[in-house]
Amino acid sequence: MHFIGKDMDQYLSQKDYVDTAVVPLLQLDLSEAGLKSSAGASEYLQSLTALLEKQFKGRILLFPPVAYAKSTDRLRLSNELSIEMKKADFKHVFYMTTDAEWRSVEELKNVLWLPAIPTEHMDRNFKQSVMEDQLRQVLPLFLKEWS
Amino acid sequence: MSNNRVSRRQFLGYTLTGVGGFMAAGMLMPMVRFAVDPVLQQKDGGDFVLTDQRAEDITEEPVRVDFTFEQTDAWYVSEVTNSAWVYREGDKLIALSPVCKHLGCTVNWAGDPEHPTQFFCPCHAGRYEKNGQNIAGTPPLGPLDEYLVEEQDGYVAIGAVRPNTLV
Numbered sequence: 001m002h003f004i005g006k007d008m009d010q011y012l013s014q015k016d017y018v019d020t021a022v023v024p025l026l027q028l029d030l031s032e033a034g035l036k037s038s039a040g041a042s043e044y045l046q047s048l049t050a051l052l053e054k055q056f057k058g059r060i061l062l063f064p065p066v067a068y069a070k071s072t073d074r075l076r077l078s079n080e081l082s083i084e085m086k087k088a089d090f091k092h093v094f095y096m097t098t099d100a101e102w103r104s105v106e107e108l109k110n111v112l113w114l115p116a117i118p119t120e121h122m123d124r125n126f127k128q129s130v131m132e133d134q135l136r137q138v139l140p141l142f143l144k145e146w147s
Numbered sequence: 148m149s150n151n152r153v154s155r156r157q158f159l160g161y162t163l164t165g166v167g168g169f170m171a172a173g174m175l176m177p178m179v180r181f182a183v184d185p186v187l188q189q190k191d192g193g194d195f196v197l198t199d200q201r202a203e204d205i206t207e208e209p210v211r212v213d214f215t216f217e218q219t220d221a222w223y224v225s226e227v228t229n230s231a232w233v234y235r236e237g238d239k240l241i242a243l244s245p246v247c248k249h250l251g252c253t254v255n256w257a258g259d260p261e262h263p264t265q266f267f268c269p270c271h272a273g274r275y276e277k278n279g280q281n282i283a284g285t286p287p288l289g290p291l292d293e294y295l296v297e298e299q300d301g302y303v304a305i306g307a308v309r310p311n312t313l314v
C-alpha cells in the first residue's frame with residue numbers, strides 16, 4: 001500500500017496483514033557535480049520501490065522517500081526515524097537506499113543498500129526488464145524476513 | 148505611496164472572495180465528477196492492448212504476459228505496465244488478473260513448490276486453482292478476476308477486466 005489517504009482506511013482495518021513498512025532513504029546532492037547522479041538515484045529508488053509495492057501491495061506500506069541533505073547526520077536521522085516507526089506497530093521495517101553512507105550506520109536494522117543504475121537512457125522495455133531484475137534481487141530478502 | 152498597494156479592506160475583500168470561490172468549487176465538484184466519470188470509465192475499459200506475446204506459443208500452462216497503456220491520474224499521465232496470466236483451454240484463450248483478491252499482492256503461477264498447479268500469493272499464502280478459483284482455507288475470499296482477451300494478427304491482445312466467469 002501507499003502512504004496516501006485512500007489506502008489508510010484499508011491499512012487500519014487490515015493491520016495484522018500489512019505488517020511491514022518500507023522506507024526509501026534518499027540523499028539529495030545538489031552540487032553541480034552531484035545533481036545529475038542524485039536525481040538518477042532518486043528515479044531508480046522510486047521505480048524499484050514502486051515495483052516492490054505492486055508485488056507486495058497487501059503486506060507492505062511504502063512510505064514516500066525520506067530525503068535529506070548530503071551533510072545530514074545519518075545516525076541522528078536513523079534514531080528519529082526509528083522512534084517514529086515504533087509508534088505504528090509494524091512487525092518488520094525495511095529501509096532501502098542507494099546511499100553508501102548507510103553501510104556504516106549499524107544501529108539501523110534491515111537497511112537494503114543497492115547501487116543505483118542510471119536508467120534515463122534506456123527505452124521502456126529495457127528499463128522495465130532491468131528494474132525487474134533488480135526487484136528479483138530484493139524479493140528473497142523480504143520472503144526470508146517473513147518466513 | 149504606490150497606487151497598487153493593497154489596503155487592509157481590499158485584502159479582506161480578496162480573501163473572502165477566495166474563500167467563497169473555494170466553497171463554490173466544493174459544491175460544483177461533486178456534480179462535475181458525476182457528469183464526467185462514466186465517460187472516462189468507458190474509455191479506459193473499452194480498448195484492447197496488443198502485447199508482443201505470440202498466441203500460438205500459448206499452451207495449457209499459464210504464462211505471464213505484460214501489457215502497457217497510458218493511465219491518466221487526475222492531471223498526471225503515466226505509462227503503466229500490468230500483467231496477466233494467459234493460458235489456452237481448448238481453442239480458447241484465458242487471461243487472469245494477477246491481483247490477489249485478498250489485499251492485492253501479485254500472485255504467481257506455481258509460486259509455491261508444494262502446489263505446482265496453482266497460483267500462489269507470497270504475502271499471506273493465498274492460493275487459487277488454475278481457473279482462478281480461490282482455495283478455501285487460504286485468505287482470499289473470491290476468485291481471480293478475468294481479462295477479456297483475443298487474438299489479433301497472431302498476437303495476444305488484452306482487454307477490460309471483469310469478474311471471473313470460469314468458476
Ligand code: FES
Nearest residue numbers: 058247250268273
Ligand atoms: S494479499 Fe494475497 S493472500 Fe493476502
